[in-house]
Amino acid sequence: MEFAELIKTPRADNAVLHGPRCPAVRGTLCLTGHHLIFSSRRKEGGEELWLLHANIDCVEKRFVGSLGTIVIKCKDLRIIQLDIPGMEECLNIASSIEALSTLDSITLMYPFFYRPMFEVVEDGWRSYLPEQEFELLSSVTDEWRLSCANKDFSVCPTYPPVVIIPKCIDDEALRKVAVFRYGGRFPVLSYYHKKNGMVMMRSSQPLTGTNGRRCKEDEKLINATLRPGKRGYIIDTRSLNVAQQARAKGGGFEQEVYYPQWRRIHKCIERFNILQESLIKLVEACNDQSHNMDRWLSKLEASNWLTHIKEILTAACLAAQCIDREGASVLVHGSDGTDSTLQVTSLAQIILDPRCRTIRGFEALVVREWLQAGHPFQLRCAQSAYSNTKQKWEAPVFLLFLDCVWQILRQFPCSFEFNEQFLIMLFEHAYASQFGTFLGNNENERSKLKLTQKTMSLWSWVNRSEELARFKNPLFEANSLVIWPSVAPQSLQLWEGVFLRWNRPSKFLDEAQEEVLNIINYNRELQAKVNALRRQLAELETDDRMQENLTLPVMNGVSSQAGNGLTQTSLKQLPSRSWQWEGEERRKK
C-alpha cells in the first residue's frame, strides 16, 4: 500500500492538541492513509479527533528546543495546533501530513476507500437524474426535449450526457451552436417558471470575436423560448468592459443586430483569484484577535466578501424579476458559464421556486445546476482560505452561493425546509468528504472515475431520516410564493456559522435553536393529544348511542357503566405508569 511510504512516523505519544475554543488535551497522535487521529488518554470523556487529510489546507511547523509544534489549518476554516515531542518525529509527521493532504491522484482519495457503516436505503447516485427532471417538465409543457447528442461528451465535454433543449432544435443544429459557444456550452434549459411559462437558460459566452461572427442556429435556439412579440433578457455576468475585452480572445457577447428581440444587461460578478483573495482576507480578519473595532470593520470592508454577496444576490434578483415580474425569458452567461452563471441561475431558482427550498429540491438543484452543469469542484475547492500556493483555479464560488442562500434563509426563516447546518454541511463536503459526490470537475470526469460504482454518494447518507433530523428547520411552513430578498447592506450579514464558527462559543446560540425546536415540538404533540382526545370523545359518543339503541332501557345504565369501567382500567394502567417512570428517569439525570 503506497500510503505507508508517506508515513514515516505513524504515531506520536504525549502529543498535545490545542483545538479552537477548548482546553489543551494530551494524547496520542496517529496517522493513517486518510486521517489524522488524535485520542486523549483520559479514560472518561476521552476526546477523539478524526481529521481527513483532504480537509487540511496548510501545515506550518515551528520549534522551541526539541518540542515541535505543527499548526494545521483546515479547509473548513478550523485551526488546530499539535505539540509533538521530538524534532525528528515532528518533522516526519509534518511532512507526512503535507504529502497526504496534497495527493495528486483522485483515485487515492478517501471516498475510494470509505466503507459506509450505515445501510443504504436509497442510492443517492440515482436520486436526481435528468430524466426525472424532464418528466416533471413534460407534465407542464411539450416545447422541450431531451437531447442525447452529448452522450459521449463530444459536443460539450463539461455538460452531462443528456440535456434539455427546445424541441425545434435538432442535434445537428445543436452541434453548430456548440461550436459557437465557449467550451461547447450551448444554451440549455435551467428553469421553467410554471406560473407563466417563462424560462431561464444558461450557456457560456458566444465566440463572436473581433469580427462579429454570428450563428443562426444559436439565434434560433434562444429565440425558440420567446413568445410572439415578447422580448427576452440576456444577463451577462461580466461588466460591459470585460465582455468587450473578451472579443479580442475570440469570445464576446450577443450583438443587438443579430439578437433584436433580446435586451442585454451586464451585471459584474467577480471571479477566480479575486474571490479567492477575498476569502483569504475575510478569514484573516475573522481570526484577528485584536480588540480594535475600527480595524475589524475596515478589514471586513476591505475583504469585499459582502460586496460579492450583494452583487451575486442582485444579479439573481434581476434574473428572477425578469421572469416573474416582466414575464420574459432569460439567458444567463458569463465567460465560461461554469461559475457566476451558476450562482445566478441557482439563486434565481431559490427565489422563484418553492421546491428548491425543500431539502430534496435543494439537493436536486445542487446536482442539476452545479454538479451536472459542470462547476469544476475539484479545481475550485482544491484549496481554501489558508492556501499559500497561489494557483489560479481555486475560488470559493460554491461557498459564495451557499452564503447567499444563507442570507435568503435569514430573511425568510420560515420558508426553507433545511437549516443553516445543512448549508454548512454542504460547504464541508464540497471541500473534503468521505463521499464521491463532489469529486471531479464534471460528469465526464466522474464517469471516467466510475464514481457511482466505486464511491458512496453524499445523498445516500444525508437522506436517511437519522441524518435529516439534524438538518430540518423547525420553523418551516411551505410557502408557495416568490421570495424577494433585500440586498441593502443593512440586510446582509457576515455568515457567522461558517466564518466565526471556530472563533466564538456557540453554546448559547445552540441552546436557542434547541429551544425553538422544543416549543414547536411541544405544540405539535399537544395538537396530537387534542386530536386524539377528540377522536376518543367522538368514539365514546357513538358507542353510547349504539348501546342505547341495542340494550333495553332498564339495562342501559348498568351495561354502559360496566363498559366504561373496563375501558377506564385498561386506559389507566400502561400509559400513566410509563409516564411516571420517564419522569423519574429525568429527575435522576
Place this chain on the structure above:
Amino acid sequence: MEHITTPKVENVKLLDRYANRKTANGTLYLTATHLIYVDASSEVRKETWILHHHIASVEKLPLTTAGCPLLIHCKNFHVAHFVIGQERDCHEVYTSLLKLSQPVKPEELYAFSYNPKMSKDNREIGWKLIDLKVDYQRMGIPNDYWEITDVNKDYEVCNTYPPEIVVPRAANKATVIGSSRFRSRGRIPVLSYLYKENNAAICRCSQPLSGFSARCLEDEQMLQAIREANPGCAFMYVVDTRPKLNAMANRAAGKGYENEDNYDNIRFKFIGIENIHVMRNSLQKLLEVCETKSPSMSDFLTGLENSGWLRHIKAVMDAGVFLAKAVKDENASVLVHCSDGWDRTAQVCSLASLLLDPFYRTFKGFMVLIEKEWIAMGHKFSHRCGHLDGDPKEVSPVFTQFIECVWQLMQQFPCAFEFNERFLLEIHDHVYSCQFGNFLGTCHKEREDLKIFEKTHSLWPFLLQKKQELRNPLYKGFTAYKELQPNTLPFSFQFWCGMYNRFDKGMHPKQCVLDHLLSCMSQKMKLEDNASELENKLPFLDGPLPSEACSLSKVGSAASKTPLLNTPQDYEGEAPPVLTNGISVGNIDVMADVDQKNKENLSNHQDLPDLNATNVLDSEAKEGEPQCH
C-alpha cells in the same frame, strides 16, 4: 393648541425612502399631540402617527415641481418625507411643528395631559409597582456593612440623588457630608449593586475635586469604608470611565481623579468611554449612513466604521464586563465615576448589574434597574433627550447606547432575557415620548417639584400589560444562566438594523421568527385549554390515552425544558387563585422577603407581583392603552 393654525392639509405625499415608486397620497392632520397622516391611495386605510415629542428636527427643503418637501427626523429614528402641494400650507405645518416639538414649559409635556381614564388609586398603585427598597432587600441590605440612610432626605447632601441612598454603615454622617464637599455636585460614593455571594459591591459617584493636589480625609475614609465592607478582598478598584486625557484636563478646573497614593489599597483604572458630545456626533454620522440612498456595501461598512458608533458601544460593554469580572472573579469592590457620574457611570453600572444578576434580565428586574441606576440616580433624561426647548449640546444618546448594549447581549444570549427586542424599543420610544412621567425632569427632586407622581402615569404597568407581545419565547427562566460573560471581540457586535433602520421595513427579515414563536405560545395556551376541556368531558379518564403514551411522555420532557416562569398556565396544577383575586401591590415586599430566603422558590413565583399588579390595573386600564407609533 394655539400653535396649530392649519389642522388639516389635503393632497400630501409621503415618499418612501427606498422605493420611489411607492409614493403615498393622503391627508395630514395636526392634533395637540400627534401628526397624523392618512394614506388615501392604498386600498387599506394606512395611518402614520408621529408624536410631536418624537420629532427631533423639521426641515423645509427647496421647492420641487411636486410641491414643497417637508422632512421630519424623529428621535426614534423614523424619517418621514412629506411633499405638500401649497407652499403656504407647508410653512404653516412647519412652524406649528417647530413649536409643538419643542415645548418650553414642562407642563406642556404630553404626560400632564395624557389621560388613560384610570382611577386615581390604580394610578398610584402603578407608581408603587417598582420599589427600590425591595431591590436592596433582595441584595440583603440593610446588613452588617451597608445601610439605607435618609441623610439626603432634604437634598442637603446632593440635590440630584434620591432622598434615600445606600452607604457603608462605617461611614457616619460627618464622613458622608465631608465626602460630598469633595465630589463634583455632591455626588458621593453610594452603592449601586451588592453581589451577595462574595460581598463585593459596585458603587458610583462623581469625580473628586482633587485638582492637582487637593485631598479630603472624609472622602478617603468613605472609600476605605467601602473597601472594608468587603472583607474578602484587600483592595478595591476605582474606575474612571473617561479617557485619561479628559480626566487630566479636568484637574486644571479643580476636578480630576483619585490619586492612588492618597487612598489606601485602591487600584485606579481608566476606561476610555468618550463624552456626550463625541457620542452625539457619532450617532449623527451613523444616522447619515443609515439614510444613504442605495449605498454600496463598501459605503455602508466604511460609514459604519467612520461613525465610530460600534467602537463606543464596545467601549461601554468592555467597561461593564470589566466591572462584572472584578466583582465576580476577583471578589473586588469597584467604585465607578466619570465626570458627574450620571451618564457613563449609569451605563456601566447598569450593564454590570445586568451581567451579574439574572433578576435584571426579567421584565420586573429591568424596570427596577432603569428606575435605580438611571431615574433615581439622576440621569438627566430631560436634557439628554431634549424634552424641552434647550441647549442642543446637552442632547446625547447615552441611554440609547445602554439599550443597544442590552440588545447586543440578547444576540449573544438569546435565552437569557425574559423580554424581547420590542420591549427595549418600547422603552426607548417612551423615554422620548414624554407620555409617562418616569423620564421627565432630570432627578428625583425635580420630579417631586413637577408633581410627576400626582399628575402623571407610570410607564411600567402599561408595559406589563403588553407582556404577551414583549416576552421572549426562548427565555429559559431565572435560574438557567447566572452571570453572563459576553464575547467582546469586535465581530461580536452587530449593526442594530431593528433600531436605526426600524421604520425601513423592507430591510428587515420578511418573516419574523419572534412573531412565529409568539403565535406558537398563544396557540399553546389554546391547545392546553382545549385539552383540559376535552379531558373534563371524559371524566373517567384521568390517565393519558394509551395511543398517546409515547408521545405524551415526550410532551412531559419538552415541557420540563420550556420556561416554567412566563405564563400563568405554566404553573403546575391549577393557576394560583391569587391571580384572579388580585392582591395589593404591598404584597410585593412580602414576596421579596420570601425570595431572599428561598432562591429556588423565587424563580417559580417571580411573576406573581407583576401579574397581580397588571390584573389590578387591567380592569380599568383597558381603554387607556398607551399609544405609541
